Amino acid sequence: MLKSISINRLNTLPEHSFYLEYENDLLTLKHSDSALTLCVDFNSHDIQNRIKPNTAKLDLIKAIEGKGKDKLSILDMTAGLGQDSFSLAARGHTIDAIEQNPYVFLLLKDGLQRAQNDINLSETAQRISLYFANSTHFNHAHQVDKYDVIYLDPMFPERTKTAKVKKNMQLLHELVGIDDESNILLFEQAKALSPKKIVVKRPRLGDFIDHQKPTSQVTGKSSRFDVYAC
Numbered sequence: 001m002l003k004s005i006s007i008n009r010l011n012t013l014p015e016h017s018f019y020l021e022y023e024n025d026l027l028t029l030k031h032s033d034s035a036l037t038l039c040v041d042f043n044s045h046d047i048q049n050r051i052k053p054n055t056a057k058l059d060l061i062k063a064i065e066g067k068g069k070d071k072l073s074i075l076d077m078t079a080g081l082g083q084d085s086f087s088l089a090a091r092g093h094t095i096d097a098i099e100q101n102p103y104v105f106l107l108l109k110d111g112l113q114r115a116q117n118d119i120n121l122s123e124t125a126q127r128i129s130l131y132f133a134n135s136t137h138f139n140h141a142h143q144v145d146k147y148d149v150i151y152l153d154p155m156f157p158e159r160t161k162t163a164k165v166k167k168n169m170q171l172l173h174e175l176v177g178i179d180d181e182s183n184i185l186l187f188e189q190a191k192a193l194s195p196k197k198i199v200v201k202r203p204r205l206g207d208f209i210d211h212q213k214p215t216s217q218v219t220g221k222s223s224r225f226d227v228y229a230c
């Protein structure tokens with residue numbers, strides 16, 4: 001089921017809370033008690049480094065594509081700021097991306113809209129369909145057997161050395177929080193949709209989701225991709 005968002009326009013800054021600011025064609029998430037900000041820009045160095053043709057294959061791509069060469073239909077059940085969806089779309093795959101947090105959804109929608117109007121990014125952006133919904137409630141009856149791969153990247157527990165967490169991710173952690181029970185529900189929903197495989201991103205040394213051992217793994221410096229063949 002898709003959700004709707006009601007937006008209140010403010011004339012003064014709110015106290016002790018998150019808010020969105022729209023300035024110079026860019027939507028930014030801010031918090032009245034913090035200097036950190038968050039926006040989605042697919043032209044950023046970070047994203048461009050991830051998708052440029054001569055970049056070494058990302059672990060995400062290795063886990064999702066395996067040895068196959070086909071263009072895949074992928075459901076990203078935890079779209080977040082869309083970095084992973086965009087990296088996959090840049091490889092020619094088609095993505096349905098779902099995000100449940102209204103602030104995060106609006107940031108990603110804004111980034112995708114700007115990318116669709118950018119001659120260098122539009123082809124990739126158009127391969128992503130974004131939905132505002134809780135993935136565990138999404139219109140699943142129509143989605144069974146639709147996807148080759150379902151991807152889950154639930155929030156990680158914060159690292160103890162917080163200085164290592166990227167600044168913008170600190171804001172996302174504070175905004176979204178971590179809900180292990182909902183992560184297990186996500187995994188169950190993913191299985192109910194009968195994809196060919198499910199890929200779950202985890203901290204490098206983190207537990208398996210729902211204690212279920214994957215078929216294979218791609219392990220990087222700080223994170224790990226658990227692959228479940230279905």
Ligand SMILES: C[S@@+](CC[C@H](N)C(=O)[O-])C[C@H]1O[C@@H](n2cnc3c(N)ncnc32)[C@H](O)[C@@H]1O
Nearest residue numbers: 078079080081082083084099100101134135153
């Ligand atoms: C770690 S972030 C994902 C980052 C993303 N892979 C990227 O590349 O930017 C996790 C996101 O999943 C979203 N999320 C968690 N549970 C969800 C659910 N049940 N349905 C939809 N989105 C969910 C959170 O709101 C959060 O934005």
